[in-house]
Amino acid sequence: MDKLRRVLNGHEDEERGLTTQVLDSTSLSFGTRVKWFAVFFTLGIAFSILGSALLWVPGAGIKLFAVFYTLGNVAALTSTCFLMGPVKQLKKMFEPTRLIATVVMLLCLICTLCAVFWWQKKGLAFLFCILQFLAMTWYSISYIPFASDPSRRAHEQKRTNTDAIIKCFSSCLN
Incomplete structure (x- = not known):
């Protein structure tokens, strides 16, 4: 309604910058964001499941596994961009509390594909897929609410993070 009033009054986006206009024109509704997520x-x-199934294909199995597993992780990472927006996602990814996890995760994604296509080392590709899984797990754990509070001391953070993970796994097993 405000946009209509501004247009009718002749104040058609004079006070708004180009960035604001672009962001407003490309914003998605909450329902659309959840659907795309x-x-x-x-x-x-x-x-990821398809990649795991293709691991047993003779010949090119490890290549297909590495590609589909990496695509699965990239798609899962992209899904969160729809919930919070790409700019906010990138800002959160490179916050000091998860900077190392993000860098390791991105390096593992790249190294997996390099090991398969350029270095052509099957064992190394499989190792990078395992590291990719661990890096994605570490990255995901960094999003546990209140587990990485910057106001806490480092040893309290580690203890809280560990406690949260242990509680999660114990509740799943019980």
Whole structure:
């Protein structure tokens, strides 16, 4: 309604910058964001499962596994961009509390593909897929609420993070 009033009064986006205009024109509704999150997250899971199934294909199995597993992780990572927006996602990814996890995760994604296509080392590709899984797990754990509070001391953070993970796994097993 405010946009309509501004247009009718002749104040058609004079006070707004180009960045604001672009962001407003490309914003998605909450329902659309959740739908695209679900699509990309499901696609990520499907790619990862498909990659795991293709591991047993003779010949090019490890290549297909590495590609689909990496695509699955990228799709799952992209899915969160729909929930919070790409700019906010990038800012959160490179916050000091998860900077190392982000860098390790991105390096593992790149190294997996390099090991398969350029270095052509199957064992190294499989190792990077395992490291990719661990890096994505570490990156995901860094999003546990209140587990990485910057106001806490380092040893308290580690203890809280560990406690949260242990509680999560124990509740799943019980």
